[in-house]
Amino acid sequence: MSGGFTENELIETLLAGYRSAAPLLGPGDDAGILAVPDGRLVTSIDTITEDQDFRRVWPSGYRTTGYDVGWKSVAQNLSDINAMGARPTGLVTSLSLPEDIDLDWVASFAQGVTEALEQLGAHDCAIVGGDVGRGSEISVTTTTFGSLDGGDPVLRSGARPGDVLAVCGTLGLAAAGVDVLEHALPESEVSELRLGELPRDWSESVRSAVVGQLRPKPPIGSGPEARALGVHAMLDLSDGLVRDAERMAKASEVSVQLDPDLVGSQGAGLEQPARLIGGELHRWVYAGGEDFALLGAFDASADLPMRWVQVGSVTAGDPSLNIGEETAGDWLTRQSGQASGGWDPFC
Amino acid sequence: MSGGFTENELIETLLAGYRSAAPLLGPGDDAGILAVPDGRLVTSIDTITEDQDFRRVWPSGYRTTGYDVGWKSVAQNLSDINAMGARPTGLVTSLSLPEDIDLDWVASFAQGVTEALEQLGAHDCAIVGGDVGRGSEISVTTTTFGSLDGGDPVLRSGARPGDVLAVCGTLGLAAAGVDVLEHALPESEVSELRLGELPRDWSESVRSAVVGQLRPKPPIGSGPEARALGVHAMLDLSDGLVRDAERMAKASEVSVQLDPDLVGSQGAGLEQPARLIGGELHRWVYAGGEDFALLGAFDASADLPMRWVQVGSVTAGDPSLNIGEETAGDWLTRQSGQASGGWDPFC
Numbered sequence: 231m232s233g234g235f236t237e238n239e240l241i242e243t244l245l246a247g248y249r250s251a252a253p254l255l256g257p258g259d260d261a262g263i264l265a266v267p268d269g270r271l272v273t274s275i276d277t278i279t280e281d282q283d284f285r286r287v288w289p290s291g292y293r294t295t296g297y298d299v300g301w302k303s304v305a306q307n308l309s310d311i312n313a314m315g316a317r318p319t320g321l322v323t324s325l326s327l328p329e330d331i332d333l334d335w336v337a338s339f340a341q342g343v344t345e346a347l348e349q350l351g352a353h354d355c356a357i358v359g360g361d362v363g364r365g366s367e368i369s370v371t372t373t374t375f376g377s378l379d380g381g382d383p384v385l386r387s388g389a390r391p392g393d394v395l396a397v398c399g400t401l402g403l404a405a406a407g408v409d410v411l412e413h414a415l416p417e418s419e420v421s422e423l424r425l426g427e428l429p430r431d432w433s434e435s436v437r438s439a440v441v442g443q444l445r446p447k448p449p450i451g452s453g454p455e456a457r458a459l460g461v462h463a464m465l466d467l468s469d470g471l472v473r474d475a476e477r478m479a480k481a482s483e484v485s486v487q488l489d490p491d492l493v494g495s496q497g498a499g500l501e502q503p504a505r506l507i508g509g510e511l512h513r514w515v516y517a518g519g520e521d522f523a524l525l526g527a528f529d530a531s532a533d534l535p536m537r538w539v540q541v542g543s544v545t546a547g548d549p550s551l552n553i554g555e556e557t558a559g560d561w562l563t564r565q566s567g568q569a570s571g572g573w574d575p576f577c
Numbered sequence: 578m579s580g581g582f583t584e585n586e587l588i589e590t591l592l593a594g595y596r597s598a599a600p601l602l603g604p605g606d607d608a609g610i611l612a613v614p615d616g617r618l619v620t621s622i623d624t625i626t627e628d629q630d631f632r633r634v635w636p637s638g639y640r641t642t643g644y645d646v647g648w649k650s651v652a653q654n655l656s657d658i659n660a661m662g663a664r665p666t667g668l669v670t671s672l673s674l675p676e677d678i679d680l681d682w683v684a685s686f687a688q689g690v691t692e693a694l695e696q697l698g699a700h701d702c703a704i705v706g707g708d709v710g711r712g713s714e715i716s717v718t719t720t721t722f723g724s725l726d727g728g729d730p731v732l733r734s735g736a737r738p739g740d741v742l743a744v745c746g747t748l749g750l751a752a753a754g755v756d757v758l759e760h761a762l763p764e765s766e767v768s769e770l771r772l773g774e775l776p777r778d779w780s781e782s783v784r785s786a787v788v789g790q791l792r793p794k795p796p797i798g799s800g801p802e803a804r805a806l807g808v809h810a811m812l813d814l815s816d817g818l819v820r821d822a823e824r825m826a827k828a829s830e831v832s833v834q835l836d837p838d839l840v841g842s843q844g845a846g847l848e849q850p851a852r853l854i855g856g857e858l859h860r861w862v863y864a865g866g867e868d869f870a871l872l873g874a875f876d877a878s879a880d881l882p883m884r885w886v887q888v889g890s891v892t893a894g895d896p897s898l899n900i901g902e903e904t905a906g907d908w909l910t911r912q913s914g915q916a917s918g919g920w921d922p923f924c
Contacts, residue, residue: 254617258828259732260660260812261621261723266613270601273705274608275669275720279712313607322622324718358620361718365626371671371708371718373622376608385606465607481605 235333240362243333244325247340250347253320253356262358264320264375272376272383274310278303280368284444288411296335298444299370300342306468307374308352309448309522313466315384315457316376318355318450323372326365339370342445350450381457388463389482389527395542396534398452398524400442401471401496402511405518406503407443410436413507435502448522452537456526459535463527470519472558475542476551478525485547490554490561492516492541512565516553582680587709590680591672594687597694600667600703609705611667611722619723619730621657625650627715631791635758643682645791646717647689653815654721655699656795656869660813662731662804663723665702665797670719673712686717689792697797728804735810736829736874742889743881745799745871747789748818748843749858752865753850754790757783760854782849795869799884803873806882810874817866818888819905823898825872832894837901837908839863839888859912863900 235243245257255263280286284294284302303323311318323343327336347355358375389395410432432440448466456464463482467474471488479486497511504511527544528534553561582590592604602610627633631641631649650670658665670690674683694702705722736742757779779787795813803811810829814821818835826833844858851858874891875881900908 255730255732259730259734260657261619261663261721263661263725263730264618264620266616266618269613269616271611271613271618271667271722272608273611273667273669273720273722274708275671275706275718276708277671277673277710277712277716277718279673279710281713282711310607314610316608320618320620322620322720324622324624326624326626326716359622361622361624363624363626364629365624365714365716366628367713369624369673369712369716371622371624373620373669373720374608375618375620378610383602383606383610385602387606 237362239333240336243336244340244360247337247344248357249344250357251354253358256357257359262322264356264358266377268377268380270378272311272314272316272378273373274307275371275373276307276310277369277371278306290411290413292411292440294444296338297342299368300339301346301445303370303372304343304346305350305446305448306522307372308350308355308450309466309468311374311376312448312450312453313464313524314376315381315453315461315464316378317454318352318374319377320356320358320375321372322359323370324361326363326369328366328368329364331368350447352450384457384461384464385481386463386465386478387481389478389484389544390462391484391544391546392530393462393527393544394530394534394540395475395486395544396526396528396538397541398526398538399449400521400523401492402500402514402518402521403439403442404446404520405514406439406500406509407441409507409509410440410503411443432506433502435499436506438499439503443520446520446522449524449537452524452535456524456535460532461526461528465525467521467523467525468519470517471525471541472516472551472562474525476558478527479551480549483549485545485550485552486542487545488516488542488551488553495539510566517562584709586680587683590683591687591707594684594691595704596691597704598701600705603704604706609669611703611705613724615724615727617725619658619661619663619725620720621654622718622720623654623657624716624718625653637758637760639758639787641791643685644689646715647686648693648792650717650719651690651693652697652793652795653869654719655697655702655797656813656815658721658723659795659797659800660811660871661723662728662800662808662811663725664801665699665721666724667703667705667722668719669706670717671708673710673716675713675715676711678715697794699797731804731808731811732828733810733812733825734828736825736831736891737809738831738891738893739877740809740874740891741877741881741887742822742833742891743873743875743885744888745873745885746796747868747870748839749847749861749865749868750786750789751793751867752861753786753847753856754788756854756856757787757850758790779853780849782846783853785846786850790867793867793869796871796884799871799882803871803882807879808873808875812872814868814870814872815866817864818872819863819898819909821872822889823905825874826898827896830896832892832897832899833889834892835863835889835898835900842886857913863909
């Protein structure tokens with residue numbers, strides 16, 4: 231036996247730590263069964279992998295916990311369901327673990343999954359099944375399920391000229407957090423950091439950014455609410471406002487303008503992290519992903535729902551993205567000397 | 578840019594190679610949508626990972642293709658749906674790729690997925706969505722969906738004393754194949770083997786075993802058929818007859834007896850691979866997994882469905898597994914000098 235535990239012990243540890251709504255048939259047979267009352271299943275799959283989506287030990291010294299990985303996998307995946315205007319109803323998770331991961335890590339992972347479901351308000355989301363196996367790196371794939379409760383899905387292709395573009399959730403917080411985590415601290419500070427014992431010179435807002443990266447809080451529930459209020463188009467900002475707004479522009483065949491002053495309105499909590507590490511506020515706000523905020527296109531004649539703030543507008547014209555009067559690329563280059571258009575794992 | 582392509586090029590290559598039934602909403606938005614007419618979704622998730630479930634280059638010289646990986650991921654996952662007595666209706670796939678994988682490999686992967694769906698008879702199975710990302714090893718996670726078409730799921734816990742235990746599919750073929758692939762050949766033979774150009778001294782049955790390992794053919798469709806005919810309990814043999822029959826015994830709280838002469842009835846096609854590499858026929862047949870055959874418990878008074886063969890029987894008593902008159906462990910030890918109870922990736 232390698233790794234210090236059997237497959238059965240691993241599965242028992244996971245099942246002991248999971249709490250969720252009950253599916254029609256849960257883990258234990260060849261497959262699980264989920265109720266899909268309205269006859270349509272909304273579904274999405276996402277993988278997070280060590281050294282791609284997180285580091286085990288960050289240059290800051292923080293050690294990613296099983297809790298962080300479980301939370302982030304769930305949060306990121308629920309966000310895709312939210313962005314369709316759907317309510318999360320279930321998930322299955324496949325866990326690949328290297329041999330130096332122990333059962334404490336696994337118990338912490340299960341707790342992170344459970345608390346993400348509870349704290350993000352996904353009370354109807356059932357853990358339907360899973361898979362475990364070996365790999366040379368930690369990798370977690372979650373498939374999520376959602377219900378439209380009889381409504382129509384909200385696609386990214388529905389934005390119309392004249393629409394108001396708005397965001398629900400934070401912008402730039404997770405990007406600031408990853409830059410802080412990647413920032414090497416004085417050697418005395420770097421060993422075995424915990425979220426509860428971050429360095430004394432990290433203020434509350436620096437801590438918030440780190441927590442925003444490790445344990446993002448997509449606004450679950452705001453997606454179905456926006457759908458009910460007639461939002462025309464929606465997607466989640468997993469790759470950053472610039473890149474995802476451009477996706478909406480292309481899918482909807484419209485031109486999208488982003489306000490050039492969002493750093494002022496959205497960047498308030500980011501100033502201290504920026505001072506700490508010399509980070510670029512405009513890049514965090516415009517190009518940072520992983521906050522899993524919602525981007526929606528609303529009819530200009532309607533009031534925006536609670537918690538949404540306007541970030542731009544939609545006009546007719548060839549699919550394009552502009553920030554103020556400039557192309558996004560020119561604007562980003564002028565701000566920083568380089569055009570940073572968001573996250574592509576293959577570039 | 579690393580790896581020679583962008584995320585968009587990777588996704589376009591996959592979508593160009595996929596053919597499947599059409600979902601309500603396919604890949605391209607935050608999530609896809611699948612029709613679930615009877616209001617219950619059967620779902621399962623499985624990951625296959627380089628060096629755990631396959632080698633890129635085997636000691637025999639065979640190089641695993643994208644086609645092989647795509648085929649196996651789909652076949653293994655459809656099998657879980659089949660084993661519930663359900664009909665596969667959809668899947669989502671997440672692909673983690675190292676930097677030395679090129680777009681030809683990706684195109685081959687998509688072709689393997691497509692041809693597995695077609696050749697396994699999963700004509701109603703829609704590709705609903707997916708995810709792509711980087712990893713240090715090739716890893717593919719597929720989540721499959723199925724429909725019970727109004728029927729009851731077949732659990733592993735329904736076996737009753739007096740039942741006949743039967744198998745639909747091959748036993749030991751994939752295990753023989755992996756041992757052949759792990760068998761070092763003379764150096765002149767080992768470079769760039771293809772399925773179409775296996776060594777001249779490999780007979781048709783050796784070739785069949787290799788193909789059985791790389792591109793298994795679970796009997797999709799026989800699961801729902803057995804359900805319709807009233808099978809009491811069913812699971813798929815992914816970890817070998819001994820281990821999986823024991824799971825049925827435990828879940829059903831019955832004693833299970835396997836016939837001790839299955840090598841005679843099931844091992845005919847395995848004799849040439851065994852001669853080539855000195856393989857152990859009884860281990861392949863009784864403990865080999867990955868054929869994804871179905872194991873079912875049928876009422877003794879009913880005729881077995883077509884393609885099913887009896888492999889044992891069910892009696893009352895403490896949950897246990899025996900082969901003939903002996904415990905499975907004793908029997909396996911007597912055959913080979915070691916008890917080999919099937920596959921546990923953590924042991």
